[in-house]
Amino acid sequence: MTSIFVRSIQLLLSISILILIHELGHFLLSKAFKVRVERFFLFFDPWFSIFKKKIGQTIYGIGWIPLGGYVKISGMMRNEEIDSSSAKDWEFRSKSAIKRLLIVSGGIISNVLFSIIIFSFLLFKYGDTYLPTKNVKYGIEVDYLGKKIGLRNGDNILLVNGKYIPYFNDIPKAIILGNSITIDRMGKVIHLSLNDDKKRFFFDRKEFSFFIKPRVPPIINYVVKNSESYKSGLKNNDEILAINSEFILFSDQLKDILSKYKNQTILISINRNGRLLQKEVFLDQKGILGVSLKNFMEMDNIFLFEKKNYSIIESFLYGAKRTWDVLKNQIFFLKNVFHIETKAYKQVGSFFSLAKEFPSQWNWWIFWTLTGTLSIWLAFLNLFPVPSLDGGYILFILIEMITKKRINERIFESCTIIGFLIISLMMVMVIIWDIFKVFFS
Missing domain, CATH: 2.30.42.10 (PDZ domain)
Known part of the structure; x- marks a missing residue:
């Protein structure tokens, strides 16, 4: 029970931080362009809220449904059609298309920047520890998954996708993203192909595991x-x-x-x-x-590791690169979700699955790493051109900028409601699927 509680608290804290950062992006850009923000809420608050307080023209509060948050921006939604010329100068609809585009994109921008800041801070504080591939002196040890794709204990990985991978830390990711592996098995060079039928093993598993790791003596x-x-x-x-x-x-x-x-x-x-x-x-x-x-991380007397420390400037450069790498991995996973033969859809989950990713004992490095990963994932999902998501608003504004005509606001509001219902239905389906996986699989 203690581990469940610790994981749940970490997940709730991480999600709360990400929601606040996302909505803060919309809030700050609204204020920058002198647009009134009526409400700023962490979590949703139908019927009642846990806490609320009006400061200036904005009501700040905490809702009771921890599935998101929102800012209510004046003049963004209307119940009847009014010509934009009658809009108040503090309303969203009175602003130019580029300003409205920036306000709507504020959440995405802030989540991207937050992810970069997190990874930059972790690199600056902890640095990076690498195991050079050439120092994996005994070959690899594989679990059942590694064996299914054709690897064996003692294999030495020479190339992935025809390229030499300098650091062992990068080999598992390269294999998942790649199409071939070249290995040395007891002096014999063997080429293994990685087709969709083999890649489904990466996703068709009940729990995460390191399918390859350096082979070590039994100490x-x-x-x-x-x-x-x-x-x-x-x-x-x-x-x-x-x-x-x-x-x-x-x-x-x-x-x-x-x-x-x-x-x-x-x-x-x-x-x-x-x-x-x-x-x-x-x-x-x-x-x-x-x-x-x-494990090999505890054998620095046997394996020669390389430790890299970063200056402040270097940490931001590599933090941005790490954010981009995380995003590329997420796009790869999403692409495979739609390839039924890979069975990547089995790894789709809700907050139940997210909670399992956090450790049973509090670890700040893991907490912030997962939070940084979720932040860029949240930014990416919000780019989807679905009404009610930021990407839907962005799409409508871009259409307006191209055609020089505003979208009829009744059509805009109807699409937003439909989009919200679709997103809500998808969330319910994912939660039901996750419950099924956790309790009945």
Whole structure:
């Protein structure tokens, strides 16, 4: 229950920040062009609100439905047709097309800038840690997904899409976006194609996992307290060399070997600071040893990492690049959603799926990384030319700028209502689909 609560709070805080930033973009540009803003609300407030207060000409408040927010701009929506010449100078409709376009685009602009600021700050504060591909000395370890696309434990990845990838961190993304992989398997060069039938494995899975990672020796990170291994004297940093008479070189070999000795006492040979020791450990019916092994990030004595720090100017340049990279990945995913054979539609989700992306323990780096990702995603979705979204308003204004004629406001309002109903129906369908995935899949 605690992990669910922590994830929910992180999601609610992230969404609240993004809504405020988005609506603030509309608000500030409205004020800049001397357009009156009647209401500024976090969340929707049909019938009643949790909090509201009028300051100047604007009512600020918090609604009770956490599915969005809004600013009500004077003269943006009308119930009857009035010639624009009769508009008050503080109304939206009295402004030039370019000013109205900027006001409507304000939310998108602010979300893009916010994403860049987040990624720039993270790069400036934490820098970047890379593992050069050439330093992946033992090849790769793959999970069930990696095996489905044709990879095997111990493979060395040479090229993706015919290109050498300098840093291992970028290889998984390159594979998902690419069409081919060239590998070295025990001295033999093999070419693997990645068609839509294989790519569906990336999306047709119940939970996220790293389908490839550097292969590592089996070194104990920590021993579970009161486990059989703990009682037998295994310690942190022990390197497992053999189980009974079977030698072990890599972590991926350990699970297969342990599965053969369920409900048995095994003899484990270990290397402890250069000393060869042997310990007897009883395995339960699941073949669980009761230890956690180190991953490659915890083996900087074996893998040579590169750490890059950024100046303020560099952090903004690379922050903008990272924002663009995130957007490209999202566009790629959306494109695959409409390719039924990839089954990417299975990964579409609502706030239930979003909550699962946040960690069960509070981590500010992950929180801001996800918030930056969601910010550019929100900007991208709002660009869609659907009435009731910012993109719908932008489309109508662009048509006006091209034709030199204003769209009939009754048609505009009717399209906005229809667009709102379509978006609402889609949201309900996604929520129902998400509930089905979480509770019945």
